[in-house]
Structures are given as structure tokens and as C-alpha cells.
Amino acid sequence: MDQIKEIFVRKDLCMGCHSCELACAVAHSASKNIYEAMGEHPMPKSRVYVETVSASVPVPILCRHCEDAPCMHACIAGAIHRTADQAVVTDADKCIGCWTCVMVCPYGVIGRHLEARKAYRCDRCQDRDQPACVSACPTKALVYQTVTDFSKDLRRKAAEELSRGEGR
Amino acid sequence: MAANQTYVIIGASAAGLSAACAIVKTEPEAKVTVLSEETDSPYFRPMIPFIISGEKSPADVAMTGQGPYQAKGIDLRLNTRVVSLDTHSNQVKTKSGDTVLFDRLLIASGSSPYIPRDIEGTGIKGVYALRTLAQARDAAQRSSSARHAILLGGGLLNLKAAFALLEKKVAVTLVVYSPEILSQLMEPDDAVMIRQALEHAGLKIMTGRSAKTIVQGPNGVKAVILDNGVDIPCDMVFIGKGVRPCVDFLKSSDMEIDQGVVVDPYTRTSRENIFAAGDVAVTFDPVTGNRVVTGLWTNAAEMGLCAGKNMAGDPTAYAGTFGVMNATQVAGLPFVSMGQVHPGSGDYEVHRNVSGNAYRKLVFSKEGKHLVGLVMVGDITHAGLYRYIMREQRDIRRVKEKIIGQTLTSAHLMYG
């Protein structure tokens, strides 16, 4: 089976511009267009959150699509399931807005749409080739790769740094 | 481990089905039999208030094929009540007299409502201790022509039932013996906002009162007489006074029972091949280490998952659960309550914060190093993070200000 692609965060590259958040909200709007999305009801919401470690260190946080996802097991309505490509997704039609998932997600990445009374979170953009946040990130702090490719890239980068250090 | 073990599970709900799915996932060839005394196919029990209100149909709340309950090939036997367990011959006997042999057994029989003996007339038609889909269907029908319901007990279950009834235009009076509603989940001061919201939504709440007698009329219940002698007409009564583990059928076995079935951190009972999970099991509080029996879907599903893995030979320790761990939204107010929520005047460091439409109470250990309990009303942002740091018993001194101010994010925990 092909390895599944995931969204990885390269924290050091995040500039804190929040572009991913906007792109995410637009990707989850009815119109898929920022100008119209702003006026939609229910208001489209971002599922990625640019949080800060400290004032100068931003970091995007989003659903990990955990193995044995606590949210999925906790949901009292059966509204959360895992798709064939391993994304853990919330079915808004089934969600009753009891927020049990919010209470158990250890990453705090499930949003509560108060107007619609629905929980929402990253679905890795099921209808796109590449998640909108990844496309939107101007510095490529978010990447969409398989675990293997991502760790390969990390190793390559480490090796480059090492050899640069030795050359000095 | 020998392949093709025979697994038998008593109870087809959160714990039982989670375990069954975990077993099938770990050992696809396994033979899994699930015995349920109910005649309905498994359903999401916490959803039954929506059956009363009519917002959902029984098909909407079915478990099979929904959420994590996707496993195929499970032998589910409905209308099959287990009456006894023989741990020596590894078999259970059903009400119809059949015996079912097992290599490994999971007891996931859940719990059933506690009915106080000092109330007279609890057996009258129209009196409910809501637990099953069958009862909910019946209550749905009765509520269509009912005008007034009296709900005994101020817990979450009754609040959910109350809103279902309001939805059906049935007036509701909550009779609560404690000084305040939700006394299991919070202290009276914590409940102020919720109480206001409930009353605003049209609930009538009487605290410090209890029912003495339920009075029968030609069409079942017709009134409730309170401890002060007041007689209130009504056509439905709901008893929400907590639950007790379903262990009666184990009486004749040698299982260790302490309220519920006692298990070790690997969900195993005193018998090597017998496990228990969910409402029926006695588990432990990760902070205090004390034994607890819970009535929580979240706990049942998670513990069942663990049990399934352990049974299928993938040793998985259960992290334990707080006796209190609830999230919900009533009358437009979301709230979360978990862990040590009744610090009283005990040895704890407690922070309370009221602002606008939000209230929170954070309970830290005496030395201020661990978060041990919280109540959040109105704004439950990042509640899961708090559960995580409580359960893992993280030393939180570095991020304490953020915890108190509710500005903590997982960024602080992961990278801080």
C-alpha cells in the first residue's frame, strides 16, 4: 500500500503570518473564495492554529490524526471516523456539539463552531490534492509528505548542516 | 499465542464493541462473539434523549459502521442475557439455557440506574430510569401527550432528558435533593451560571427537596408527593440518581467485586483470561490512584479498546480515568468538569475566575505542582490539553500562569 501523506510542521520556518489559517477557512467555505467566504453563514472556520511558544516563536498546530484517536473513541454520537487514507474526520451532520472530543483532544485542535454548534477540525482537505494550508504557506513551514520522505528530508538537512560546519 | 482464540464479550455497547473492534484489528482471524441482553442493535447510549425529543431516529444512533465501530465479522447475539459465569470451565450460561465457551472473556455489562428504595411507586407506568433505547422509545410516545414531567435528581442525565422534554413542549420540574444541581460534577458556586441559563431556558428547579411517593392514576403516574407534603401533578417521572455496575450475574462466580469488577492496569480481572471494561469495571484515578467506578462513555470506549488489545495479546496499559470527566452543552452553555472538582476546604490551591460569559475553576495540588481538577463553564477552549496534563501528571509550574489564564496551547507543551 502507498504510504499516506501527512501534514508536517517545520516549526523553524514559520513566520507567523497566519496565511494557513485564512486558506484553511476558505478551503472549508461554500464558495472557496475569500471575498465571498467572509460573508457566509455559518462562518467558515480555520482548522489550523498558529499558536505561539513565546512572543517571537509562532508554530502552526493542527490535528495529528492520531493512531487510536482519542476524539474518535470519545465521541458519543459516532460522528468521528477514520477515512481510507487515514484522516480522522468529523461528520458535521452527525455531530451534536457535546464537545466531548474537545475535552479529550490532547492537542487542543478541535474547534467549536458556536453558531452551527458543530465541532470541526483538520480533514487534510479531502477534496484537494494538497491541503490548502500547505499550499498557502509562503515559507513552506507546512509540508505534505509521507513520514519516510519527511524524515529523509530532515536527515538530508542535518547532513548538509554538518558538512557545512566541517567545511568551516 | 495460539491463533483462532474464541473471544466472548458480555455487553454490546461502548466497552464491548470497542474491544471487539480492537480484537478484530489485532487478530483478523479471531472468532468474536458478543452477547447482549438488549433486543436493539448496539446504539450510542448517550444519544437516547434525542429519541425522546424526536430529533433523531433509532437508525441515526446505531453504532455499527459508525465512528470507530467499523469491524466486520463479529458474531453479535441480541436478546441473549448471561445469567452466570463459570470461570473453571470457561463458559457462560444464558437465560435461555445455552452455554457459550470462551478462551477469553470480557465483562462489559455496563451499569444500570440506581432506584432509591425510599421512594414509593417507582414501578408505575410513566416512571423512567432512562438507560435504554427501548425506554426512550416508550418515553417518546408518552411525552407526545404529556404536559408536565418531574425529574428527580439534578445530574447531567436529567438535564439532557429535561431538554428533550422541553423540545416536546412538556413542562419540566427538576427536584434536586442537593443544595444545587450537578452536585456530582461541581460545587454549588461553580453551577451558578448554568443554573441561571437553565431557568432562563424554562426549567423549574427545586433544590433541597426529594420525592416521597409517586402517585398512580388511570393512565399511570399522575402526581409526585414531595418530602414536604406538597403534591405536584405530572404525567411523567424520570429518576436520575446515578448508576450501579451490572454484576448480579457474577454473584455465583469467584470474580473479585468491589462495587464493580476489579481489574489490574491491563484491564485483567483476578482470572488470567477474563477482562472487564467500562461502567462495570473498577478502574483507578490516575491522579489519586484510588479505585473508581465511572459512568462515562469516554472511559468505556477507551478502556474497551485497551481490553481488546490486551485480550488479543498486545499488552496495553490503561491510563485510568477521572471519576468525573464530562463535557456537554446545556441551554447554550458549554461546560467541562473533570478530576478533583470538589476541593472543598481541603488542601488544594484553587483559582476561580469569572469573566463575561465564562467561569472557570482550576484545582492544583497543595504544593502547586500539578493540576488535579477543573471546571470550565462558557469557554472550554483547549479543555483536552488540561485533561492531558492532569492525566500525565505533568509538572506544570512553568506554564501555570497560562493554565490559570486559559491561554495554554499545545505549542507550549510541545516546544516550550
Next chain:
Amino acid sequence: MADARVPRKKSLDPAVNQMLAKAKKENIQTIWDRYETMLPQCGFGDTGLCCRHCLQGPCRIDPFGEGPREGICGASADVMVARGLDRAIAAGTAAHSGHAKHLAHTLLKMATGKTKDYRIKDEAKLKSVSTRMGIPVDGRSIADIAKDLAMAALADFHEKETPVMWAATVVPQKRVDVLLKHGLVPKGIDHEISEIMHRTLYGVDADAVNLLLAGLRCGVADLAGCYMGTDLADILFGTPTPVKSEANLGTLKKDWVNIALHGHNPVLSDILVSVAAQKQDMAKAKGAAGFNLVGICCTGNEIMMRHGIPSCTHSVSQETAILTGAVDLMVVDYQCIMPSVATVAQCMGTQVLTTMDLCKITGTDHMEFSEEEAGKKAEEILAMAALNYAKRKGKPVEIPDVKTPVVAGFSVEAIVAALSKLNAVDPLKPLVDNLKAGNIRGVCLYAGCNNVKVPQDENFVIMAKKMLKENVLILATGCGAGALMRHGLMDPANVDALCGDGIKAVLTAIGEANGLGGPLPPVLHMGSCVDNSRAVALAVAVANYLGVDTDALPVVASAAEAVSEKAVSIGTYAVAAGLPTHVGVMLPVMGSPLVVEVLTKTVRDVTGGYFIVDLDPESAADKLLAAIDERRKGLGL
């Protein structure tokens, strides 16, 4: 899922597409590649919800209500958007009036004998403009009048006793009254620009409507800058009259010394054109057939209008001129010169020469131009180009075989002169009569740039074609004119195919009366972007003739593919003049419902004009037609 903003095609122009194929083959990046790399663009900037006006910033407001709802200073989305828009208007105004100021200085230097290379080409216009400015002309020397006019022009930049004269004297009295009533008469052009900078500073104006009113006033100052630019350029270089020329990359010639003149101001380009005409030998000495000057952007419009110099390309496709490999020297002054020309030129071995201190580009050569030594500098530039040709000679070039005939040069004076052939006593009468009779349903001005977000020329061409069929008289300036000329809309031969019967009859009658043996072109080229003033002048003339204000006229404007902040300021003065004004790309204002409401609706109560933002050319044209009809109805037509 495809991103909605990646255009389906890059350009409607086959010449441009041919060059883009070449760029792709040779791995040279163009604006379209850079645009794709930029996608998706930042939504905060896109909606105007990003502010860097103070050092506590940057701030951004979350349009989805989850994040910040106001800036660190407390600025609301409305304030943030209005401030940003104001600064764009101020920047556009600074550019147009900077161009005009440069001409005023040139005129002054000429009048005081500091330069011998310029002279007054249109004395009549010098006198008429001076008279309008209250400068006595009778019995005075040309130099004296010119000096006074130059001083009057420079005086219009700062705050003084009188309002900005190039605004107050160029619109009907009724319009002056409207502007006065709402405090929209500028006190000085530079004053308005700097006041915008002041009020949009940290902690000053925080009332979106007040900010927008100041933006409108600055827009009126922009009209003054443009109008002054046109007046002074006409005086110094001649008022355009109809002239035949050609457009597109096919106007480059392999065996000639090709010099592309790019930018805006005729101060340099006009001199180069006349010196080149005299110095063809310099080119021939290097084995070339001669100098072939071509224009890009508004420089191209200026020298096409006055000298019939062909236009090579415009705006978004400026890099493609260099991609031919046939340009020996690109000479630029300022505005709309993409810094990327330096890189593309390096790839193609082309030399780019900057000439103005305020516009240097790393990776290009610079030769500071001065009016005092204009002729000499022009000769040096020609020599440089000839030398480059000698090096290029024999090397392969790829010049798309694409060019279109153009008839340009329609200044207001030229239009009136042409009309006077129909009615010498009352030249505007035939125009107004046709308007009344419905042969001319209305007038639409196409202005502005080509924006990479739109397939090049698509909005202009679709809209203009649709409106011509509906008998709208079409005027064009700037790169909008460039777009329409490339697609044959300024070729009289296409009148039959393109125009509705009414407008066809009008264009034919005027053409025949002027001995052209055929109609005027379908679209009348009025000049560069400062020359939007000519369109205003024409509208004012018609309004005065009818005795109405400009906001009563069935006249509309469209910047269908706008890019520059200059387009924003032009749009603003079009609205200030009372015109329904279409913009075919998103302005960064969507983050404020209030600002959108004011720009598209409420402002109508103030000036009679309003913005129409519509990205779809078909429906935009429909809206403009509806606006025209509404105004016809208002006039009882």
C-alpha cells in the same frame, strides 16, 4: 482543486504567447511564473486587513472572526482598510503629479533659457491654458507666459491662497460646488498627499468615512496632476492629432537598431525621437538600416500620439519585448518598469538604461538625464544602442510576426477639430445630437494596466467589443489603450465588424468629413495615463454644452485590469467627477464591509459617482450599460 485565481490562459495576444513559449524553452522566468509561485496570495493583504503603519505592527484582522478583530492600536477593520486605500490613492497621486512637476520644471528651464533643447510646440495651447489660469497673455512674449505658467503649475503643489487651480478650473461650476460642499477641493497637490500620510499615521484618523473623504479629495488632486501633465506635455511637445501607426512585437525590426522607450514622461522620449530622426547615420554606420524606436507602456502612448512611433507592447508583457532578443537598448524613465526587466535583459544580453535618479534598478546601467543637456544625452543614448546593435548583428532573434494597424492621436482638440468639419460654428453639436438621438448610447473610457491575475487583455477586449455593439463611444488611455490597439480595436478597417450601427454612422460621418475616406477607428486613443484628463475634459465640454454637471452624463469608466496605485487614484477622481467606475480586479478593501458599502453605494450621495467591482467582464459590461441607460433616463433621453 484548482485555485480560482490561476488564470486559464496567460494572454490573449499571440505575440506574447509566442514569447512566453520561448521563455519557457529557455527557462527564463516571467511575471506569470512569479505569480504562480506567489499563489495562493496572503488573504490578509488581499482583503486589506494587514497594517504596517507603525512599529508595533504588523497587525492583521481575522475576517473569519476567530483571531484578532482589531489592530494592536485598536484600529478596526474599517479603519485599517480605509487607511490602506488612502495611501494607495496618495501614491498614485504622487506619481501622476510627479510626472507633471517634471514637465513644469522643464517648461521653466526652457522659459528661463536654462535649456535649449525644448521649445513651445503649441503656442495656442500655452495661451489657452494660461488664460484659464488667469495669467495675462496679450502682448507678452511666449517665454514670459511660459515662465508664469510653469510657476503657476509649481504653485499648485503646495498650500496657498487659492485651491489647486488645475482642479478648480477644469470642471464645471456645478461640480466645483459639489466638491466645495463636501470639502473635496484640494488645497495643494503635495499638501493632500502629505496630509494623507499624516492622517493615516499611527493614531490619527480613525473614522473610516472621514478617511475615505480625504481619499476622495486626494483623488481630485490626482486629477489636477494628470490634467497639468497633459497640458504641459501638449504645450512642450505638441497637442496630438490623428496619426497612423502600428502596435505589437512585430514592430521590432531585425536589421534595425531597436530602441524600446519604456516608462511615462515625454521629457526624455520625445527628445530621443527627434534626435534619432536626424541621426539615422549613426545607426547606418554600424551596419543597421537605421534607428527603430518603439514604445512600451505610456511612453509608448506619448510618442505614438505625437509622432506615430509604434507601440511594441504594454504593461504585464513588457518582458516579452526583451525576450525577442531584438531590443538593443531599453531606455526607461519611471513608473511601471518591473525590476525583473534587469534579469530578463541579462538572460537575453540586452542592455537596460535607467535615466532618472528616482528610478534606478540594480543590474541595469544608469545615465542621469538632464533637461539642460537633453540633446547631448539623447545622442549618447543612440550611440550606445548602435554599439549594442553591432554586437547583436547576425545573432538570431525571434520577432513574432504580429502587428496591428493603429490610428491614434485623439486629443480633445483633435476631436473638436474633426467635429468642426461637420459643424464649424458649433462643433460639439453633432456629438451631442448623436448622443441625444441614441446613435451614441453613451461614452466609456478604458484606462489602466494589464494585471497578471487576468488573462492579458481579456477584460478589455470582451467589454469593449460588447459595448461597441451597443453603440457606446469608446475612449482609451494608457495600457488599456495598448490592450485594445493590439487586438485591432483602433484599426478603422474593423469598424464594420465591431460597431453597432449608430456608432458606426457617427465614426464614418466624422471620418469622411475629415477626408479620411472611411471611419474613425472603433476606439479613440486619447493618450497615456495622465491623459485620462483628456477624457474628463471631453466630458466637461459636453456637460457644459448641455448645462449639466458631469454626474448627469451617460459617461462611465473602467480600469478593467488595473495594477498600479495610479489606477486607484484615477478611479477615485473618476468617482469624484461623478462617473460610475468599474474596476475589474479586486481592490484590497473586501475586509471592510463598511468601506465596500461606501465605495460602491454611499459615495453616490456625495459625488454621484461610485465604484463597480466586478471580475467578470460580461457582467461588468452589463452593469456599465445599465449605468449609461440610467443616466440617459435622467437626462430625459
